[in-house]
Amino acid sequence: MSAVPDPGLDVSPELYGQEWADDYDELEVTDPVETTAMVEALASLAGPGPVLDVAAATGRVAIPLTWRGLRVVATDASPAMLAQLRAKDPRGLVQTRVELLPDIGGNEAFSLIAVIANSLWVLPEAEQQAAFLRTAAERLTSGGRLVVDQYEINPAGYAASRVWDLHGVRFSRRSRYDSAAQRLVHQFTALRPDGSLRVRNVHLRPMAVGELLAEADRAGLRLEHAWRNWWREPYSPGDPRVVAVFQAP
Numbered sequence: 683m684s685a686v687p688d689p690g691l692d693v694s695p696e697l698y699g700q701e702w703a704d705d706y707d708e709l710e711v712t713d714p715v716e717t718t719a720m721v722e723a724l725a726s727l728a729g730p731g732p733v734l735d736v737a738a739a740t741g742r743v744a745i746p747l748t749w750r751g752l753r754v755v756a757t758d759a760s761p762a763m764l765a766q767l768r769a770k771d772p773r774g775l776v777q778t779r780v781e782l783l784p785d786i787g788g789n790e791a792f793s794l795i796a797v798i799a800n801s802l803w804v805l806p807e808a809e810q811q812a813a814f815l816r817t818a819a820e821r822l823t824s825g826g827r828l829v830v831d832q833y834e835i836n837p838a839g840y841a842a843s844r845v846w847d848l849h850g851v852r853f854s855r856r857s858r859y860d861s862a863a864q865r866l867v868h869q870f871t872a873l874r875p876d877g878s879l880r881v882r883n884v885h886l887r888p889m890a891v892g893e894l895l896a897e898a899d900r901a902g903l904r905l906e907h908a909w910r911n912w913w914r915e916p917y918s919p920g921d922p923r924v925v926a927v928f929q930a931p
């Protein structure tokens with residue numbers, strides 16, 4: 683077993699996509715029922731569009747939003763991830779763009795910007811995460827919404843190794859968390875029935891829910907809803923996850 687790398691290491695933003703694009707939908711999109719709830723909730727918040735899905739990966743949210751008649755722009759650091767998205771979108775309904783957070787390119791305004799599944803955590807610095815919230819606030823239409831879906835920081839959870847089975851793949855996760863630097867590395871191993879083994883490291887800068895709310899407030903965004911899941915149950919401090927809906931003035 684390889685050692686979990688130093689959480690202080692900065693890695694290329696393309697790395698995640700290079701390592702995960704080919705089996706992301708198989709191994710990472712594990713709960714289609716939840717994805718449907720996500721799409722329902724986002725569609726109800728989207729207004730007239732256009733919608734921007736950042737760090738969109740293979741488009742599990744972006745593609746079904748276009749089926750609701752919304753114009754959707756999906757950005758990601760990874761050309762490989764966006765290639766997977768386009769392969770699932772033969773009519774080219776989603777506009778894709780390779781783009782690095784915290785930037786939002788172009789100059790159009792969006793009625794909804796979505797940051798799903800801890801995707802703000804891919805940015806290694808607090809200042810970059812805050813910069814993204816400021817940029818998003820500037821790029822929303824009046825009354826437009828930013829939705830951020832993320833977990834709470836969980837040092838006890840990172841300390842425990844986990845093993846689980848999915849589609850015949852034996853997965854394990856070990857993590858290293860540097861609380862002073864607020865940097866985290868998850869190391870996933872995937873052992874397939876044919877004996878092949880893949881080891882992948884995901885480098886993150888977890889943002890506490892309180893920090894997210896404070897930075898969004900500083901960026902001029904008003905918290906409209908805080909849910910504990912995509913079924914829109916109310917969030918309470920201490921819950922493991924938040925779906926935060928912020929509104930621009």
Ligand SMILES: C[S@@+](CC[C@H](N)C(=O)[O-])C[C@H]1O[C@@H](n2cnc3c(N)ncnc32)[C@H](O)[C@@H]1O
Binds near residue numbers: 695696736742743797
């Ligand atoms: C957790 S995955 C995507 C989750 C996706 N929003 C979803 O819900 O399926 C994180 C994504 O961030 C992308 N990514 C990593 N670093 C990035 C960066 N600096 N800018 C933009 N995208 C980045 C990866 O390529 C990957 O597709």
